[in-house]
Amino acid sequence: MHALALLLKLILPNLIVLKITVASRTQEPEWARKVLSIMPFPENEDEESIKLSVTNGSSSKVINYNTLADVIDYSEIYPSSKVNHFSSLHAITGIPYDEMIFFDDEMRNKEVNYKLGVHFVYVPDGMTYELFLSAIKEFVNKREHSFLS
Numbered sequence: 001m002h003a004l005a006l007l008l009k010l011i012l013p014n015l016i017v018l019k020i021t022v023a024s025r026t027q028e029p030e031w032a033r034k035v036l037s038i039m040p041f042p043e044n045e046d047e048e049s050i051k052l053s054v055t056n057g058s059s060s061k062v063i064n065y066n067t068l069a070d071v072i073d074y075s076e077i078y079p080s081s082k083v084n085h086f087s088s089l090h091a092i093t094g095i096p097y098d099e100m101i102f103f104d105d106e107m108r109n110k111e112v113n114y115k116l117g118v119h120f121v122y123v124p125d126g127m128t129y130e131l132f133l134s135a136i137k138e139f140v141n142k143r144e145h146s147f148l149s
Helices: 002-011 029-038 082-093 107-116 129-148
Strands: 021-024 050-056 059-065 074-077 101-104 119-122
Touching (some): 021 082, 029 074, 074 082, 082 101, 101 107, 107 119, 119 129
Parallel strands (some): 101 119
Antiparallel strands (some): 050 059
16 A cells, blocks of 8 residues: 555656645654654565655656655644544645545544534545555545535
8 A cells, every 4th residue: 555655756747736644643653653763665675675666747756655654744742532533634735625535444533524624534444555446446536526516
């Protein structure tokens, strides 16, 4: 999933604005940030960092992704509710709640859906490629339907 999200983020910038965020209610925020900064990306430690060339108009640059922290655009890591985390992300990014997708393995965090309008996807056994694609299709269909209403 990480590679697909990264691919969407870098190859489709004119079609999709994809920001990757982390929201955690851990009691140990510094420890969580440290883990993200040492967790290899891609997950296979035998691979070197992902190096992609990004072109913006006439300029081009190479971006290296070595750890999971390198892929994350924003993080809300502190003891609080997911509603507070997403309220903060909304204030920081300006992204409307109904344009956010939240993958989580705790059903109690679905409150972001009915309190804020964030599209919630329950992943009890973790993320899979198939689940990610299915959630994106569901999200797009939901948005298309709301535009037609």
